[in-house]
Amino acid sequence: MAAALFRPLTPRWGMQKHWTDGRRMQDVAAEFIKPNDRLSSFERLEIYNRQYWFRVLDCLYDDYPGLRAILGERKFMKLATAYLARYPSDSYTLRDLGNRLEQFLQEEPQWSAPRQELARDMVRFEWAQVVAFDGPAKPAVTPDDILDTPLSKLQLDLQPYLSLLELDYAVDDFLIAVKKRDSDALRGEASNAVQSAPKAAKRRKRIRLPKREKVYLAVHRHDNMLYYKRLDPEAFAILTALDRGVTVDDACAEAVTASDRANIDWAAQIKEWFDNWSALGWFCHPS
């Protein structure tokens, strides 16, 4: 039965008419499902086949509005179906449904052609938001905690809910525009029924796709609200170095040395960054 449920639906949202070995699906269903006076075995099994796909597609539909806006509704549905056929849910929670979507786009770029890079940037960004929403938090480092540690020896971890993204497109601005356009849809929670196909494609105002542009982004939460924050390249370099386990001294030195910006008071700039990051609670003790 599970194998039947996981098989993708036809383009008209019905169960496929033939089984993988070529037998008629109505014969296969009749082997284990009883018919009743109103529904054949095929039709009864089809209710579950449809519910499975409606539920998981609906979930991705809600969780990836940015990817949907890039690809368009129809192409998004094809990609989502191909993804879920290859990588069915491996978690008890639908929260994790998109956890291999970036990998899938890398492995099967044809589904997002000709906008593969933009689509991948958006998926990384949208997954980072899932992590930031309810990912774990560790106790934040306070100034007193590190008062006596010289910067040459000081290592700082970043909060597990914080994602640092180096992107080739300004997907943050694009997603803000998409969300402004779309009204948020709420997903049902405990009913085991999904009665309709994922939202039908509606004619919506198109939003201009972002141009190629280097963007450094931190996706995080503060007071349990989700935020994304643009970073200077050097700030991004410092944070990624800290994330690799480099000391504060070395991370700053690496970033400044690699910078091509001149006439910057780096000491003041770096102090401002660290003050800001500390206030946001981004630093925690190395594990």
Added chain:
Amino acid sequence: MPANPFNGFTEYGIGIGLRVPHYRHILAKKPVVDWFEIISENFMVDGGRPLEVLDSILEQYRVVQHGVAMYFGSADKFDREHQKRLKRLVKRTKTPWLSDHLCWGSVDGRYTHDLLPMPYTFAVARHTAQKIREARDFLEVPICVENVSSYAEYHASEMTEWEFLSEVVEQADCGILLDVNNIYVSSKNHNFDPYDYLNNVPHHRVGQIHIAGHSKFEKYLLDTHDHPVLDPVWQMYAHAIKLVGSTATLLEWDDRIPSFDEVHNEALKANKFRDEQLATTTASDRYPRTTA
């Protein structure tokens, strides 16, 4: 029975499901509600807003956990990560009992996220009861299993659904979360008398009752939780209350969710049936004396 080992000997009244669209209203207005039911999996997270909301709710309200992913009927062993997180949540909420569904939903680590009906066989009942016992021993909290609504039946079944439910809960020595709406939906889909179901489950094991709305399609009913409770389900609820006593009752409304007040008022209609039952049942009926 109102208070029994399967609901932690509690006397909870009429509750409603805690749902995202109502968070703001509940936290701001602090309405009087007997108790909230939460979907366990929505709060089995590491941090962030869900846990902040839950902690605020726990400061003011009684909370009971209801799960959707234990899959007692799956052949798979329990997902240890799921069980550990669930136990952490049980400690956080201090839920007096915990419920999940009499169903399967995963195969070889792949999840359908659905509540799928099981073949009603003695072998499946044994397997399911064993898993319920295992979960209760690990989680250290009473467990009630909920009958699901279904749209298919298996040739392999050896008994009715209510006989299967009875077999499982007797073998597991656990409670029942009796969903009267699910019984009604399944009765229409499978052509049985829903009152046969109500009359023939072990009433002393019912720790909680669910009521909800459903949708009618041309050839079947679908358990959608997106409507008020329909009259035939209220009538079944009244009958259930006569059989099991004034039991903790929860209205489920999960889609097209109206205002908090509308949901709560719909749930409170259950009081009418509970009051009628109390008025017509004498004390000696409810607490029979033992005779030598």
